[in-house]
Amino acid sequence: MEIVREQDVVPFRNRVREFSTRIGMSLVNQTKLITAASELVRNMLKYASGGKVILEIISHNAKTGVRLTFKDEGPGIADIALAMRDGFSTGRSLGLGLPGAKRLVNEFDLKSNPGEGTTVTVIHWKHGR
Amino acid sequence: MNTTAQVLEKNKERILEKWMQNQLSDASLRDDLMTSDELQRQSKEMLDGLLRAVSKGNHDNIYDTEFEQVTDTLRDISITRARQGFSPRETGTYVLSLKQALIEVLVEQRQDDTSTLYMEIMQLNTLLDNLSIVTFETFIKGREEVILRQTDEISEISTPVIRVWDGILALPIIGTLDSARTQIVMENLLQEIVNTGSNIAILDISGVPAVDSLVAQHLIKTVSATRLMGAECIISGIRAEIAQTIVHLGIDLSNIKTKASLASALQLAFSMTNLEVRRNDKNKGLNIMR
Ligand SMILES: Nc1ncnc2c1ncn2[C@@H]1O[C@H](COP(=O)(O)OP(=O)(O)O)[C@@H](O)[C@H]1O
Numbered sequence: 001m002e003i004v005r006e007q008d009v010v011p012f013r014n015r016v017r018e019f020s021t022r023i024g025m026s027l028v029n030q031t032k033l034i035t036a037a038s039e040l041v042r043n044m045l046k047y048a049s050g051g052k053v054i055l056e057i058i059s060h061n062a063k064t065g066v067r068l069t070f071k072d073e074g075p076g077i078a079d080i081a082l083a084m085r086d087g088f089s090t091g092r093s094l095g096l097g098l099p100g101a102k103r104l105v106n107e108f109d110l111k112s113n114p115g116e117g118t119t120v121t122v123i124h125w126k127h128g129r
Numbered sequence: 130m131n132t133t134a135q136v137l138e139k140n141k142e143r144i145l146e147k148w149m150q151n152q153l154s155d156a157s158l159r160d161d162l163m164t165s166d167e168l169q170r171q172s173k174e175m176l177d178g179l180l181r182a183v184s185k186g187n188h189d190n191i192y193d194t195e196f197e198q199v200t201d202t203l204r205d206i207s208i209t210r211a212r213q214g215f216s217p218r219e220t221g222t223y224v225l226s227l228k229q230a231l232i233e234v235l236v237e238q239r240q241d242d243t244s245t246l247y248m249e250i251m252q253l254n255t256l257l258d259n260l261s262i263v264t265f266e267t268f269i270k271g272r273e274e275v276i277l278r279q280t281d282e283i284s285e286i287s288t289p290v291i292r293v294w295d296g297i298l299a300l301p302i303i304g305t306l307d308s309a310r311t312q313i314v315m316e317n318l319l320q321e322i323v324n325t326g327s328n329i330a331i332l333d334i335s336g337v338p339a340v341d342s343l344v345a346q347h348l349i350k351t352v353s354a355t356r357l358m359g360a361e362c363i364i365s366g367i368r369a370e371i372a373q374t375i376v377h378l379g380i381d382l383s384n385i386k387t388k389a390s391l392a393s394a395l396q397l398a399f400s401m402t403n404l405e406v407r408r409n410d411k412n413k414g415l416n417i418m419r
């Protein structure tokens with residue numbers, strides 16, 4: 001799914017809701033995943049002027065979950081450890097997006113090369129663990 | 130031999146007639162949106178412009194000045210149809226049925242010269258396909274304008290400030306609280322605080338589907354602005370799943386008064402203003418009867 005402007009956020013979140021409902025995820029877990037997704041998609045818009053998200057339903061060891069891959073070709077993140085710190089922001093916002101998203105989902109992976117872009121992958125399982 | 134333009138010019142009446150027939154016979158065209166007189170007038174204007182451009186030898190480049198009038202008329206028609214609620218099919222049929230009429234007339238007139246006919250049909254095809262693209266681009270733009278206007282209207286009407294009690298305002302927020310909405314919400318709220326001299330505002334977020342750090346930041350800003358006006362703010366309608374998410378995100382709302390429901394927020398507001406709601410003694414009988 002292409003994300004290029006703020007108006008894409010709500011339809012995107014609805015897609016995430018659709019995917020998590022389809023595998024029977026509980027309301028609390030749905031809300032956690034949607035909120036994390038919202039953070040990551042907003043970062044993509046704000047810091048990389050947009051990008052792409054891939055939504056997938058995955059199965060692993062008898063567990064079902066939703067995997068979201070956020071890919072942008074923005075400036076990238078020079079110091080990942082710093083960006084992951086609570087309260088760190090270059091955008092005068094709360095600085096809770098990345099660390100908060102990591103706490104909300106089961107699996108979180110961030111790869112970034114300055115000048116090339118950023119890819120964040122998150123997985124949230126049906127039962128939240 | 131006559132040029133394409135001459136053949137078409139000579140048979141203009143027939144083309145228009147066929148075209149009108151094609152348009153009117155399309156079962157999907159609704160006559161409630163436009164009279165056939167209007168359609169006839171519009172179509173004639175369009176055909177005149179088209180033939181004028183073709184007679185200047187331009188068969189393909191619709192972005193040249195000869196076609197300005199044609200594309201302008203077409204855009205006009207498409208945008209009007211988009212606003213009036215015509216379907217894409219009805220709008221597209223307009224140009225596509227002209228193609229049909231033009232080709233029919235050429236086939237009649239060029240019976241003895243199929244190779245010229247072939248070339249002419251190819252040219253007209255390209256030309257009218259390009260014009261249909263203009264139609265669709267404009268039609269979609271027209272629809273987008275409608276959507277944008279509705280979005281504006283929705284954010285206006287969906288941020289009411291309700292005076293629930295003397296000195297107590299409530300503001301139910303429904304939908305996503307993005308930056309533009311927050312601005313409107315905040316302005317309405319602060320204005321209403323001034324107008325009513327209220328000292329408590331309840332921000333109810335039961336209708337907000339997700340609270341991420343941006344929404345939280347907006348809420349915190351609204352609360353600070355309210356405080357600067359000398360009023361206190363209570364946030365209500367924090368559902369269980371939202372509360373959990375806020376905690377995981379690491380958002381600190383400990384400086385803000387929060388309540389699960391609008392009812393409990395109202396109760397808190399009453400006690401903050403030293404008001405008390407009691408059951409009237411006279412109602413005792415009623416209670417027993419229930
Ligand atoms: N997709 C991205 N591309 C480039 N930089 C990013 C991206 N996402 C996050 N960052 C950087 O990481 C910082 C922390 O992000 P986040 O935790 O979401 O906080 P905030 O969005 O409030 O700044 C941002 O301020 C920004 O500098």
Ligand SMILES: [Mg+2]
Nearest residue numbers: 039043097098
């Ligand atoms: Mg962020």
